Amino acid sequence: MQDLNDDALMSAYAAGDASAFEALYARHQAALYRFIRRLLGTALAAQTDEVFQDTWLRVVHARASWDPQGASFRTWLFTMANNRVIDLWRRSGREVSIEVDEDSDSGPWEPEGTAAWQHWPPPASATLPSEDLAFWRRAGERLLQCLEELPLPQRSTFLLHHDDGLPLADVASALNVGFETAKTRLRYAMSKLRTCMGAYLSPFQTSKGEAR
Structure with missing residues (x-):
């Protein structure tokens, strides 16, 4: 199998x-499960198991009539989960509409340079010093916080593309939007995450308090 x-x-x-x-x-x-948990965020985290189980239950119920119509099983699976999350958000009174600035002719704001990123230590490895491991642990925690600050359409686009590895065309299909809309949402999400992460994680400090 x-x-x-x-x-x-x-x-x-x-x-x-x-x-x-x-x-x-x-x-x-x-x-x-990870996609659902991160899409729901802290406020609705208690509903993760419910959405997860309901999504698989829908797979069971749809097995006889399943017709991918060009979409992969994974895209279809994540589409059902995303739609279920949207339902929960709306029932809880949260806003899920597209942000106005996504329709703007001007591109998303980009931070000047990458000063806050240039001094970050390399990703974790077996030989990484303990202070660098602590840095990346904090960076991971901060990224999850930054994700929760994204509007739901941008968050789902980012997670599907970067966390779950779906091609952008499949992301657009999963979210039932055009390719250019998915591309715009991803661009805004990346810009906001860079700003959020860069503003929080200033140049990494060594254990001696000296900037790298």
């Missing part, structure tokens, strides 16, 4: 092979 692609597994499951569903679940469950 592990050698079959998603489409073949879903077809096998539709034909009554329960082990095909188990293989699909094992392959996608971690990424899907």
